[in-house]
Amino acid sequence: MLRSSLSANKRRIARTGRSILKSTAATARAQNLYNQTPLVASCSSSAVGSGCTSLCRTYSTRSTVIQLLNNIGSKREVEQYLKYFTSVSSQQFAVIKVGGAIITQHLTELASCLAFLYHVGLYPIVLHGTGPQINELLEAEGVEPSYEDGIRITDEKTMAVVRKCFLEQNLKLVTALEKMGVHARPITAGVFTADYLDQDKYKLVGKINGVNKSPIEASIQAGALPILTSLAETPSGQILNVNADVAAGELARVFEPLKIVYLNEKGGIINGNTGEKVSMINLDEEYDDLMKESWVKYGTKLKIKEIRDLLMHLPRSSSVAIINVNDLQKELFTDSGAGTMIRRGYRLHTRNSLSEFSEPELLRKALQRDPEISSGKVSVATYLRSLEETKFKSYGDEPLDVLAIVKGATDATGNVPVLDKFLASKAGWLNNVSDNIFHAVKKDFSSLQWVVREDDPNANWYFTKSDGSCTKHGHILFWYGVEDPKQVSKLIELFEAKYSRIPKTESSFSNAFSGSQQSRAFSTVRTAKPSKTQHAQKRPMVVALPKRAFGVRTLATETNPNPPLREGTNTQKSRVALIGARGYTGQNLIAMIDKHPYLELTHVSSRELEGTKLEGYTKSEIIYENLQVEDIKRLEERNEVDVWVMALPNGVCKPFVDAIDSADGGKKSKIIDLSADYRFDKTGEWVYGLPELNSREEIANARKISNPGCYATAAQVALKPMVPFIGGTPTIFGVSGYSGAGTKPSPKNDIKFLSNNLVPYSLTDHIHEREISSQLGVEVAFSPHVAQWFQGISHTISIPLKEPMTSRDIRNLYQDRYQGEQLVFVSGEAPLVKDISGKHGVVVGAFAVNAKQNRVVVVATIDNLLKGAATQCLQNINLALKYGEYEGIPDDLIIRG
Structure with a gap:
């Protein structure tokens, strides 16, 4: 499968963008200010009025980078990929x-590309070769290069030239980066250890047997790009020459990166029969057939084999890209990519009946990505029944990261097959599985029609797959392969008849960003495949549409791209089981469920209180149980619980979660874990449930949600708007009431011991310190304390600044970021812990800036039992069960102005 390359015009634009970036980044100050800044932001009118010079300079730099990003791909693509890349540690x-x-030939372009990555907060590990330069120097000294089996024979004289070349080229690249304000660190030794490959045959050539990560990690932690050579050393210190491709592979095995990129002049693997560049290779699907191709031989065959051997030892999310240096951003930040992308992928499967799905649960999971199903308008079972009654063909990879369902042609649809579902997970989009599936569909169907919502974040992608489109009441009809104007008119007529019945209240969102322009009707009918220019003209029309979830319009702004979901679509009752109900958090959650219009508590489990009546719950009589693993599994199999809440100590939750997962016919209920057990989950099964900062859509669609910690919630809310402007390690002085120490007796909840006292504990490496740092991507220093009051937390947070800022500038940032959030209040004064006790949110204030304007102190308060635990849990339950986000939560946070 071949992905389209950039047109000549877009290449010129991209080169212009790099030039703009270079000139904009003329000073290290401006570059450092931009580093790790969010992609979308704006300067509020009040901030401008206050003369926020440093902020406006930041936005100017950011604006330039956004312009560049939008030249190489859509805003959705860039934001999607940048979020994906920054979700892992820097060295990954x-x-x-x-x-x-x-x-030698493209130093400026290379430095510009690497500078771009640096300025959006990404730190690739760069390893370079120096083959051509070595040959030139050897020839100048009258030495004929000698090879055996494609490996350079490196005697002592050749090694002297090799080492000199590596040092010169490394310094040349580092110097070019430093001139662009990029902090780069030359690492020419100390990373690779090796044995002789074959000393008699190849002389000083090494076979890598170890990789020392420390120099690379130290460079990244210091904010510097690591620039490596492929020289290795024996245990005795002898320098050995190692092939750069091999060295890069060894680095990849150790760091397991998302991307392994080989930059070369050809810009990819060329099909020897057609002369075209091979865009994508899915090894699991194509490897055997590819290796039989007549043009796959010699170096090409060896490279593909080596890449396959490498990827077999890496996560499936990893991929190898062979590209030209000018296409680096395009490969990393667009769906179409550039050069040749090689990944393991999965074999693609087609099915014509439900009985052909060997794992029905995978099918159900894939269908739950559909908005109609996830919102509760249609059940999975109902949709599956409809498939049994019609002819269809489905396409999908093995884990069904992408599922496409095409329903057969009928007279009612104008004899054009219908792409009824195209459902892709985040991994499916990012790993280009969506392109592979659509390509497979197109091979089987010469014409096709499909409909998506106008606010679909991937509408841009659908435009590139179509020949024409028509918009009606917030929906878009797409088609390809339909050349008869009468047939097109018939499609549009049926489409308009169907969607004209939708009330205007539902469709009104579609023009929210259109201003005075009229909405687009249907595109000009074309009898041939549209040009890239035609698509480029259409695509911007859907880039800036508002977000929408559960049938409720919620407009995302540049400063707050994740607005609250105030209403829900579900009005059915749901059953809650609370495991670990004895603690303070459990008691508060019980009281809130008692007042919730849709939630019913059916089971409470506590070993100490087994057999006693649950006091304070009025909807029904509940007796405490001591539920064991087998009990929980049985309840899940009987479908007696809609949401499980685990209010257990750290390290205890896993057996209960495993029991729910192992239940026959289970995996229908939601799970909320209040402990720290899954806050650092890397499997992708758990979503971190802090709605004000994390994607509400992801929380709403998650089955397993990890409830954040109390200290961590307040600290993240207090730090998040400042992340782009942080110039050092923030220090957090946290003080909690003794309810945070739980009900089990200890010095931290002993009232006599705490009287007239302040007790510090776990002053370094506290689990909340790790939680805050991992979620924000910024290292913090956190020191917790316990005081003599019962509930409520106060944080005093000192934040070093990259650039001078005023208190008013900073307060404006917070007000913009948390506009519309019911559970976050921004105050001009330092909030007091006595005011937050019993309240359902976080208050952030103070914003005290020192005389040098290089440090700000922010104060945040939170009730550790409510928004720090029970309230946040109820917020996550509401989202997961499609209730209004704030259902059952009082709006009581207006404390001080």
Whole structure:
């Protein structure tokens, strides 16, 4: 499958963008200010009026980078990919192998590309070769290069030239980066250890047997791009020459990056029969057939084999890209990519009946991505029944990260087959599985029609797959392969007849960003495949549409891209089981469920209180149980619980979760864990449930939600708007009431011991310190304390600033970021802990800036039992069960102005 390359015009635009970036980043100050800044932001009128010079300069830099990003791909693509890359640790982003010829002939372009990544907060590990330069120096000294089996024979004289070349080329690249304000660190030794490959045959050539990560990690932690050579050393200190491709592979095995990039002049693997660049290779699907191709031989065959061997030892999310240096951003930040992308992928499967699905649960999970199903308008079972009654063909990869269902042609649809479902997970979009599936559909169906919502975040992608489109009441009809104007008119007529019945209240959102322009009717009918220019003209029309969830319009702003979901679609009762109900958090949650219009408590489990009546719950009589693993499994199998709440100590939750997962016919209920057990989950099964900062849509669609910690919630809310402007390690002085120490007796909840006292504990490496740092992507220092009051937390947070800022500038940032959030209040004064006790949210204030304007102190308060635990849990339950987000939560946070 071949992905389209950039047109000549877009290449010129991209090069212009790089030039703009270079000139904009003329000073290290401006570059450092931009580093790790969110992609979308704006300067409020009040901030401008106050003369926020540093902020406006930041936004100017950011605006330039946004312009560049939008030149290489859509805003959705860029935001999606940047979020994906920054979700892993810095050293797991990418390993980039640079050929020696690139440094000689394309140094400026290479440095610009790497500078771009640096300025959006990404730190690739860069390893370069120096083959052509070595040959030139050897020839100048009258030495004929000698090879055996494609490996350079490296005697002592050759090694002297090799080492000199590596040092010169490394310094050349580092110097070019430093001139662009990029902090880069040359690492020419100390990373690779090796044995002799074959000393008699190849002389000083090494076979890597170990990789020392420390120099690379230290460089990244210091905010510097690591620039490596492929020289290795024996235990005795002898320098050995190692092939740069091999060294890059060894780095990848150790760091397991998302991307492994080989930069070369060809820009990819060329099909020897057609002369075209091979865009995508899915090894699991294509490897055997590919290796039989007549043009796959010699170096090409060896490279594909080596890449397959490498990827077999890495996560499936990892991929190898062979590209030209000018296409680096396009490969990393767009769906179409550039050069040749190689990944393991999965074999694609087609099915014509439900009986052919060997794992029905995978099918159900895939269908739950559909908005109609996830919102509760249609059940999975109802949709599956409809498939039994019609002819269809489905397409999907093995884990069904992408599922496409095409229903057969009928007279009612104008004899054009219907793409009834195209459901892709985040991994499916990011790993280009969506392109593979659509390509497979297109091979089987010469014409096709489909409808998506106008606010679909991937509407841009659908435009690129179509020949024409028509918009009606917030929906878009797409088609390809329909060349008869009468047939097109018939499609549009049926489409308009169907969607004209939708009330205006539902469709009104579609023009929210259109201003005075009229909404687009249907596109000009074309009898041939549209040009890239035609698509480019259409695509911007859907980039800036508002977000929408559960049938309620919620407008995302540039400063707050994750607005609250105030209403829900579900009005059915749901059953809650609370495991670990004895603690303070459990008691508060019980009281809130008692007043919730749709939630009913059916089971409470506590070993100490087994057999006693649950006091304070009025909807029904509940007796405490001591539920064991087998009891929980049985309840799940009987479908007696809609949501499980685990209010257990750290380290205890897993057996209960495993029991729910192992239940026959289970995996229907939701699970909320209040402990820290899954806050650092890397499997993708758990979503971190802090709605004000994390994607509400992801929380709403998650089955397993990890409830954040109390200290961590307040600290993240207090730090998040400042992340782009942080110039050092923030220090958090946290003090909690003794209810935070739980009900089990200890010095931290002993009233006599706490009287007239303040007790520090776990002053370094506290679990909340790790939680805050991992979620924000910024290292923090956190020191917790316990005081003599019962409930409520106060944080005093000192934040070093990159650039001078005023208190008013900073307060404006917070007001913009948390506009519309019912459970976050921004105050001009330092909030007091006595005011937050019993209240359902977080108050942030003070914003005290020192005389040098290089440090700000922010104060945040939170009730550790409510928004720090029970209220946040109820917020997550509401989202997961499609109730209004604030259902059952009082709006009581207006404390001080």
